[in-house]
Amino acid sequence: MKNSNASKLSFWKIVAAVIMICGLYSSYIRFTKGLGASTHLSDSIPWGLWIGFDFLGVGLAAAGFTIAVMVHVFNIHKFEPIVRPAILTAYIGYTLVVLLLIIDLGRPQNFWHPLVMWNLHSVMFEITWCVICYSAILTLEFAPVVLEKYNLTAPIKILRKISIPVVILGVIFSTLHQSSFGSLYLIVPGRLYPLWYSTLLPVNFYISCIAAGLSMIIFESYLNARAFNLGLRLDILSGLAKIVLYVLIIGFLVRITDMIITGKTPFLFLPRTETYMFYAEVIVGTFIPVYLLSQAKYRKSRMWLYVISIFTLSGFVLNRINVAVTGLVASSKTSYFPSFDEISITMMLVVLGMWAFKLVSTKFPVFVELENLKEEKLPEDSREMILSE
Amino acid sequence: MVKQKGILYDSTMCVGCGECYSACKKQNKLPETNSDFLKDHLSANTYTVVEQHGDLYARKMCMHCAEPTCASVCPVKAFEKTKEGAVIYDAEKCIGCRYCMQACPHQIPRYEWSQVSPRVRKCVLCQNRISKGLPTACSEACPTGATICGDLDDLKIEAKKRLSEGSDKYYQHIYGLDEAGGGSVLILASVPFEKLGYTPNLPKQPMPQLTNRVMEKIPTVATVGGLFLGSMYWLTKRKNEIAREEKEAKFKRNEVK
Ligand code: SF4
Numbered sequence: 001m002k003n004s005n006a007s008k009l010s011f012w013k014i015v016a017a018v019i020m021i022c023g024l025y026s027s028y029i030r031f032t033k034g035l036g037a038s039t040h041l042s043d044s045i046p047w048g049l050w051i052g053f054d055f056l057g058v059g060l061a062a063a064g065f066t067i068a069v070m071v072h073v074f075n076i077h078k079f080e081p082i083v084r085p086a087i088l089t090a091y092i093g094y095t096l097v098v099l100l101l102i103i104d105l106g107r108p109q110n111f112w113h114p115l116v117m118w119n120l121h122s123v124m125f126e127i128t129w130c131v132i133c134y135s136a137i138l139t140l141e142f143a144p145v146v147l148e149k150y151n152l153t154a155p156i157k158i159l160r161k162i163s164i165p166v167v168i169l170g171v172i173f174s175t176l177h178q179s180s181f182g183s184l185y186l187i188v189p190g191r192l193y194p195l196w197y198s199t200l201l202p203v204n205f206y207i208s209c210i211a212a213g214l215s216m217i218i219f220e221s222y223l224n225a226r227a228f229n230l231g232l233r234l235d236i237l238s239g240l241a242k243i244v245l246y247v248l249i250i251g252f253l254v255r256i257t258d259m260i261i262t263g264k265t266p267f268l269f270l271p272r273t274e275t276y277m278f279y280a281e282v283i284v285g286t287f288i289p290v291y292l293l294s295q296a297k298y299r300k301s302r303m304w305l306y307v308i309s310i311f312t313l314s315g316f317v318l319n320r321i322n323v324a325v326t327g328l329v330a331s332s333k334t335s336y337f338p339s340f341d342e343i344s345i346t347m348m349l350v351v352l353g354m355w356a357f358k359l360v361s362t363k364f365p366v367f368v369e370l371e372n373l374k375e376e377k378l379p380e381d382s383r384e385m386i387l388s389e
Numbered sequence: 390m391v392k393q394k395g396i397l398y399d400s401t402m403c404v405g406c407g408e409c410y411s412a413c414k415k416q417n418k419l420p421e422t423n424s425d426f427l428k429d430h431l432s433a434n435t436y437t438v439v440e441q442h443g444d445l446y447a448r449k450m451c452m453h454c455a456e457p458t459c460a461s462v463c464p465v466k467a468f469e470k471t472k473e474g475a476v477i478y479d480a481e482k483c484i485g486c487r488y489c490m491q492a493c494p495h496q497i498p499r500y501e502w503s504q505v506s507p508r509v510r511k512c513v514l515c516q517n518r519i520s521k522g523l524p525t526a527c528s529e530a531c532p533t534g535a536t537i538c539g540d541l542d543d544l545k546i547e548a549k550k551r552l553s554e555g556s557d558k559y560y561q562h563i564y565g566l567d568e569a570g571g572g573s574v575l576i577l578a579s580v581p582f583e584k585l586g587y588t589p590n591l592p593k594q595p596m597p598q599l600t601n602r603v604m605e606k607i608p609t610v611a612t613v614g615g616l617f618l619g620s621m622y623w624l625t626k627r628k629n630e631i632a633r634e635e636k637e638a639k640f641k642r643n644e645v646k
């Protein structure tokens with residue numbers, strides 16, 4: 001038993017090493033030979049896999065602000081144990097996104113230009129600023145975890161004092177840039193396929209990122225439970241799942257109402273790739289999870305919650321890929337499939353992210369539920385009272 | 390006040406000789422990209438093309454929009470609309486995000502994909518010539534007068550005159566007058582414009598408005614959001630405190646009993 005576990009581990013280590021080597025090689029090509037040599041991007045498809053991955057990274061990291069707002073602003077302390085894993089996920093997600101953006105930029109040596117050359121009309125400018133500010137805020141939010149380990153109480157006290165304004169600022173920056181990823185496409189009404197183009201794109205992006213971010217926590221928590229025996233309590237997960245259910249329903253209603261009002265329903269019946277992709281997205285990401293989540297018996301099973309979270313996340317991935325690639329291919333009159341270098345650099349970043357998550361969560365008190373809750377300063381019963389809120 | 394310059398391209402007069410194509414290459418010191426200019430397409434080394442559609446010809450180039458989408462989406466203001474009307478680009482500022490290429494309603498900007506430090510490339514309306522009062526290289530080279538350069542206001546009047554005088558010769562529309570808010574390049578044709586490969590159905594309003602409507606809401610979202618979250622924090626905290634006090638009181642009463 002032990003033996004097979006060990007061989008399984010080293011198998012994944014080898015896979016990770018191969019991915020890393022390919023990724024580093026591809027990065028070398030990217031920076032010495034340019035984007036043309038390393039990607040399948042072209043004048044008609046100027047954005048590809050990398051931008052799609054940025055969308056995903058930022059969207060899946062959305063739990064960082066949703067959980068923070070529930071616990072610190074709405075004082076729902078039941079979700080306290082998820083705060084740290086959520087913030088760590090967000091932190092790693094954003095670091096990867098920023099790294100990939102810099103790789104993707106044609107002139108990466110100028111990446112700092114938006115800091116000094118302002119264009120207040122540009123959505124891209126706004127996103128850049130929000131991502132930078134939010135990353136700074138995530139640093140502040142995560143700092144106590146690191147400081148705690150080294151018993152540096154003085155800075156922790158200061159951070160506690162400013163924690164509420166910091167959380168609120170973080171929520172605002174998140175709201176702005178999560179929705180702005182949708183606003184990026186407002187300017188291409190003629191190019192983005194009508195099933196996805198909408199003046200409500202920012203709203204749709206915002207709602208869907210909340211469902212995806214929370215599902216990501218359910219998903220991670222299941223994997224962590226298997227890897228380190230550090231799970232989250234089932235009632236917390238079920239609580240999250242319920243929120244996911246409501247958010248999915250709201251998101252779907254907003255989209256369908258908008259389609260009816262703007263007269264886009266005929267597009268639902270055209271026999272085209274776009275239509276099929278749209279149905280794939282809605283069935284996988286909305287109908288199936290909503291059906292399952294609406295039944296208590298599935299909400300109360302770890303295994304089912306895990307499966308449902310995979311559905312929700314796949315639907316989210318499909319949605320972003322549909323907007324970033326599927327919806328634009330027809331109008332660009334070319335086809336696009338990412339190159340080896342594009343894929344290997346992306347996979348390298350995924351491996352780096354997983355490795356960072358594992359490293360940080362084993363070295364620092366990220367999953368505090370089991371150890372720390374008992375040492376809380378609050379008297380036992382008052383703690384319960386808050387928890388039972 | 391400098392008068393805005395522009396180009397009027399009347400495709401009914403175009404014979405497809407490619408003089409504008411060659412003049413543009415020479416003016417911008419661009420290498421040869423295709424031995425048959427009619428088969429060439431816009432690229433980092435080709436700022437204008439002449440396309441053949443049956444026995445008709447159509448020139449493609451940047452439309453030098455009055456409110457350029459490329460300039461409005463660029464995070465670092467690498468594009469600028471000059472007072473002469475040209476939309477020019479500064480590679481020193483550009484970070485290479487390629488949002489301009491994604492957003493341009495006419496799908497004009499091209500990229501130097503093969504370069505390690507690529508630039509965005511497109512027609513610049515011969516800014517350094519028109520600022521000196523010279524016509525653009527392409528219009529100077531055109532032997533038939535299909536492409537002419539002049540004050541934009543005069544060109545608009547001229548285009549309208551041609552449409553009304555030659556009502557059976559022209560398709561009654563000036564392409565570029567209203568498309569995506571209009572610009573400094575006007576095009577006339579004998580057939581509907583989509584038949585010549587021009588992007589059809591562009592809205593009349595300048596594209597940047599589509600984004601501005603949302604961007605304007607940002608300060609409101611930020612302040613209202615901040616106030617809302619702040620008060621929610623205070624309210625729920627207070628609610629929890631009251632609940633706790635009540636529970637404690639109950640607990641004590643029970644103990645006394
Ligand atoms: S046609 Fe495109 S590139 Fe030219 S000014 Fe308009 S938006 Fe910019």
Ligand code: SF4
Pocket residue numbers: 462463464465466467468482483484485486487488489490509
């Ligand atoms: S590629 Fe350069 S010019 Fe185009 S939007 Fe990005 S920064 Fe601006």
